Amino acid sequence: MNIQTQIRRTAAEDALLQAFADRSEYLPGDTEVAERRSAAVELLKRGLPNRKVEAWHYTDLRRLLSSVPAFDLTAHAVPREPLLAGSAVLPVLNGVVGEAEVPEGVSVASMAGKLTDGSLASLLAPVDADDTVSAINSAFAADGFAIDIPAGAVLERPIELQNVQAGGQVHTRFAVRAGEGAKATIVERQTGEGDALVSSVSHLDVGDGAEILYLIIQEQPEGASHLGQINVRIGKDAKLTLFVMNAGGKLVRQELRLVAEGEGSEFRLRGVNLLSGETHCDVTMVLDHVGPATVSTETIRNVVTDKAEGAFQGQIRVARQAQKTDAKMACNTLLLSDEGGFSSKPELEIFADDVACGHGATVTEIEADHLFYLMARGIDEKTARGLLVKAFVAEVIEELENELVIEALEAKLDAWFAEHG
Amino acid sequence: MLEIKNLHARIAEDGTEILRGVDLTVKAGEVAAIMGPNGSGKSTLSYVLAGREDYEVTEGDILFNGESILEMDPAERAAAGLFLAFQYPMEIPGVATMEFLKVAMNAQRKARGQEELKIPELMKRVRGAAEALDMDMGMLKRPLNVGFSGGEKKRAEILQMKLLEPALCVLDETDSGLDIDALKIVADGVNALRSPDRAIVVITHYQRLLDYIVPDSVHVLYKGRVVRSGEKELAQELEKNGYAGLVGEAA
Numbered sequence: 001m002n003i004q005t006q007i008r009r010t011a012a013e014d015a016l017l018q019a020f021a022d023r024s025e026y027l028p029g030d031t032e033v034a035e036r037r038s039a040a041v042e043l044l045k046r047g048l049p050n051r052k053v054e055a056w057h058y059t060d061l062r063r064l065l066s067s068v069p070a071f072d073l074t075a076h077a078v079p080r081e082p083l084l085a086g087s088a089v090l091p092v093l094n095g096v097v098g099e100a101e102v103p104e105g106v107s108v109a110s111m112a113g114k115l116t117d118g119s120l121a122s123l124l125a126p127v128d129a130d131d132t133v134s135a136i137n138s139a140f141a142a143d144g145f146a147i148d149i150p151a152g153a154v155l156e157r158p159i160e161l162q163n164v165q166a167g168g169q170v171h172t173r174f175a176v177r178a179g180e181g182a183k184a185t186i187v188e189r190q191t192g193e194g195d196a197l198v199s200s201v202s203h204l205d206v207g208d209g210a211e212i213l214y215l216i217i218q219e220q221p222e223g224a225s226h227l228g229q230i231n232v233r234i235g236k237d238a239k240l241t242l243f244v245m246n247a248g249g250k251l252v253r254q255e256l257r258l259v260a261e262g263e264g265s266e267f268r269l270r271g272v273n274l275l276s277g278e279t280h281c282d283v284t285m286v287l288d289h290v291g292p293a294t295v296s297t298e299t300i301r302n303v304v305t306d307k308a309e310g311a312f313q314g315q316i317r318v319a320r321q322a323q324k325t326d327a328k329m330a331c332n333t334l335l336l337s338d339e340g341g342f343s344s345k346p347e348l349e350i351f352a353d354d355v356a357c358g359h360g361a362t363v364t365e366i367e368a369d370h371l372f373y374l375m376a377r378g379i380d381e382k383t384a385r386g387l388l389v390k391a392f393v394a395e396v397i398e399e400l401e402n403e404l405v406i407e408a409l410e411a412k413l414d415a416w417f418a419e420h421g
Numbered sequence: 422m423l424e425i426k427n428l429h430a431r432i433a434e435d436g437t438e439i440l441r442g443v444d445l446t447v448k449a450g451e452v453a454a455i456m457g458p459n460g461s462g463k464s465t466l467s468y469v470l471a472g473r474e475d476y477e478v479t480e481g482d483i484l485f486n487g488e489s490i491l492e493m494d495p496a497e498r499a500a501a502g503l504f505l506a507f508q509y510p511m512e513i514p515g516v517a518t519m520e521f522l523k524v525a526m527n528a529q530r531k532a533r534g535q536e537e538l539k540i541p542e543l544m545k546r547v548r549g550a551a552e553a554l555d556m557d558m559g560m561l562k563r564p565l566n567v568g569f570s571g572g573e574k575k576r577a578e579i580l581q582m583k584l585l586e587p588a589l590c591v592l593d594e595t596d597s598g599l600d601i602d603a604l605k606i607v608a609d610g611v612n613a614l615r616s617p618d619r620a621i622v623v624i625t626h627y628q629r630l631l632d633y634i635v636p637d638s639v640h641v642l643y644k645g646r647v648v649r650s651g652e653k654e655l656a657q658e659l660e661k662n663g664y665a666g667l668v669g670e671a672a
Binding site: 368372374375377379384387391 | 472473474475494496498499500504507511513516524525528529532564581585
């Protein structure tokens, strides 16, 4: 019997494959890189995932990615003011590295160079057949930055990685390695002004005893599709706080893949999703507790207005040897519109027997009592609502403890509420 | 200053009528006490005055300085000079108390056509008012009312009242949950606000508070109506004979 289950490709799938055919000879890389790109394209030929694929259940990429623009090699992007004053800015402008400020003691290389000489070829590796974000990025990634923070370095200045698009397609790769005991604040900015298709995949290696604050700020314009992924390894006794803010984009998928590998490591995820218009935004986390006595907390706060849709999938897997793991996950949504929605799917897979893991999810509206109280003090309804909504997400931001960071993020909140509140 | 005329109000959700024709007049400079047993409609009256949406006015009117406030929302009433000190102040996580005071004070100033206060002047006023109420400034750095004890919440209400300088203060069961020392501090705070151009309405179940905030008039609310009005001696009479005797009289 020979049953052909060939499904007709969507316009977006065709456009992606055509783009690869057009671009492949110009993409940087040695033989290994070229092979890895071809392997990624083979995955793409199987089609984009739909909602029957569990990892994509809330984001039917096949349906939602309705079109894929052609590369626009003439589009010109300019660097942005950094989120944190005094940051060393490393910009990628419509897919190509711009002039970078190299912080003292840190080594910075262009990803194009690292792909050309093949030294980072191993990064172009989707973890499985459903790893579409990595597959698309591995096929097309042309540039980005590779950063090495040496052991013991304490960086006073934050580093800001900027991925600024001006339309067409942009596929960027970042790799950050923080050596043993290093301390740094790193901002990853995802923004631009075109109706682009952006994929951006990052790698973060947090060495033993290192302390890293890593912030991903995604503010794509309302016509852009953004596929983000960060792959993290956390070493022994290391501390990582990952903050993710989504405040834009038409179709957004942000994947967080973390391995708490070293004993005694601490991981905090704090996420804020500000969803308006017809945005579809999906944050999907897979966290592996591998080392013993690893601690993690995950707090996600969502504000949903208009017809926006959001999802958070949080999967925590505790390996057999990861005894004394302590993990707490919470996803709270403030729903400000009858037409919007948010889905939350926590998932715990525990193979160790001496662990404490918990999760909770809520969806609420603004409390009428709170609103009345504020208005009874003379605060008009719009301002009072704004205060309450901001309070809901500001609670998460204030946990970041760094005044400079808190102020900058609250300014972002104010700007968002001024436009969408 | 305040004229309540034949006020009827019901719970919006289920239509239960709570106020059944309240008549009450409070003049500028006057301190009026409203007393009554549980369920007589005291708290409802305070909420209806402040404009809470959970209640519907079905008949009658509320005039404030001669103008009806029924069409005004709570913020507009507050800006016009009405202040309700809540029986149970809300805890609002994430809103810093100081930030809230700044927004509220300046919102009212703006609505009244006054210039907004700058931070140093605002801090000065808040510090002064807090000291008079024996409040720790550290409390004001915390989220609004979150983790405050019952007494701290009541003090915070009086602090807001002092800072917002309303023309009409309505205090809903401000004495509940206070020990005698806290009660004295709160009463001193209220007494300090007595002035010829301000009216104060004290709603209470017990006469105790009226030993410290001595009223000019006392009104008894029962089954949604003012059934008796008198001078301060009426409160003592109620204390001695309870509401039962009076209710019999009214029935």
